[in-house]
Amino acid sequence: MSSSSSSSSQEAFLAIYKEIESELLASLQSLPALSTNLKQQLVDYYSVCLPYTVPGGKMTRGLTVVRGVQVLKQRELTPAEYKDAAILGWMVEWLQAVFLVADDIMDASITRRGQPCWYQVPNVTQDNAINDALILENMIYQTIRRHFKSHPSYIHILDLFIDTTFQTEVGQHIDTNGTPYADGKRAPLDLSRFTLDRYRGCVRYKTCxxxxxxxxxxxxxxxxxxxxxxxxxxxxxxxxxxxxxxxxICMILGEYFQIQDDVLDAFASPEVLGKIGTDIEDAKCSWLVCKALELVTEEQKKILEEHYGKHDPEGVQKVKDLYRELKLQELYGDYEEEQKKICDGLIAQIEPENFQELFKFLLGKIYKREK
Known part of the structure; x- marks a missing residue:
């Protein structure tokens, strides 16, 4: 796909977002038993919240739905079909927004997509942002009901969102409990919990x-x-x-994507990545630390014991230096090429053959990505 056609696809997709946003803001205006003033306050607030939290990313998840419908139908979509596919795509983007708003609070992140995390925006507050994540999630179901209630696959579509939300929340639990807490405080670092088994379980549910x-x-x-x-x-x-x-295929692509994300978190510049990586400070069960623990000497392990999970710039740098010393970036490069070959092989086995194009599209989006 050329850059111009890609740009026009994104423009058409964003136009559907504006329609959904207008519908949701209008629904706030029609809430019963609220004064005109309170309704307007809600509209004013979410007129800022929605465009700040939902669009703004690469939109790959949402555009994948549109691309998938196109390859399955093997033709250009009618305007009505395109709108339906784009609405479903935006609901995936909406779900992404739910998770990012909540995840940024849990990780105490500072930036997202090159700007302050939503809870860091002046006058939003952490409490509001938690509730906003809940409201964003509810908006998914409002929109699906509004547009697909009479569609033959309505129940199945709902089930997919319900199941995926639960799966992701299970993955988040595994992720945030990589380091246990006691009496509301972080317990001493337990490196034995950082295993590839835990990592793969987390990734499958949280990302794939x-x-x-x-x-x-x-x-x-x-x-x-x-x-x-x-x-x-x-x-x-x-x-x-x-x-x-x-x-x-998606389980393999998702694991590959998350490992890639872990490597970028540690080594990509914030300007390119669009956020400041905090996996080391947050004691995340990342691929890097799991692989490091398989390779370290007892002396090298002490660096992780002393500095992993601490908000200390010098300590974070020592952990990154250890990763370089262990040549983890090179190991990742070998892994990336291996995963591409595996995905190419699986994709070639898919029937109908036209459906292969969707997975080639996804693999092309993440192979060798830098942000």
Missing amino acids: YYSFYLSCALALAYCGYDPNESSGEDGKSGGASLYKKAED
Whole structure:
């Protein structure tokens, strides 16, 4: 896809966002038993909150839904089909916003997408931001009901969002409990909890489902593929097989994406990344620390014991220096090439063949990415 066609795709997609935003703000205006003044305060607040928290990223998750519907139908979409696919795509972006607003609070992050995290914005406050995440989540279901209540796949679409939200929240629990807490305070660092088993469980649930599988499954659902159909009338793979193959590839893509994210968190510049990485300070169970623990000598391990999980710039730098000493960036480079070969092989096995284009699109978006 050329840069000009990519730009026009994003412009068309953003136009649908503006329609959804207008609908949601209008629904606030119509709330019963509230004074005109209170309604206007709500509208004024969320007129700032929505464009600040929902758009602004690369929009890959949302555009994947549109691309998926296009490749499954094997033709240009009608205006009505495009709008439906884009609305579903924006609901994935909305879910992303829910998680980012909450995650930034939990991680005490400072910046997101090159600007202050939502809870850091003057006059928002942390308490408001927590409630905003809940309201953003509810807006997903309002929008799906408004536009898809009469669609044959309405229940399945709802189930996908309900299941994915739960899966991601389980992953977040595994992530935030990598280092235990006692009596409301962080317990002493326990490096034994940083294992690749914990890491893979966290990634599968926290990243793979909502960042990759949800978009692909929504495209299948919208196009009428039944997840319970074992084979089609023509004897070819039915819906169940397509969903399973999509899930298998998305689990690999999601793990690859998150490991990539961990490496960028430690080594990419904030200007390029759009945020300040805090995985070391937050004692995250990242791929880097898990791999480091497999390779360190007892002497090197002391660096992690003394400095991992502390908000000390000099200590953070010592951990990063250790990662370099262990050549973890080079190990990641080898891993990246291996994962690409695995994904290429799995993608080649997908039928119908046109559905392969969606996963080639996703792989192309993340292979060798720098932010």
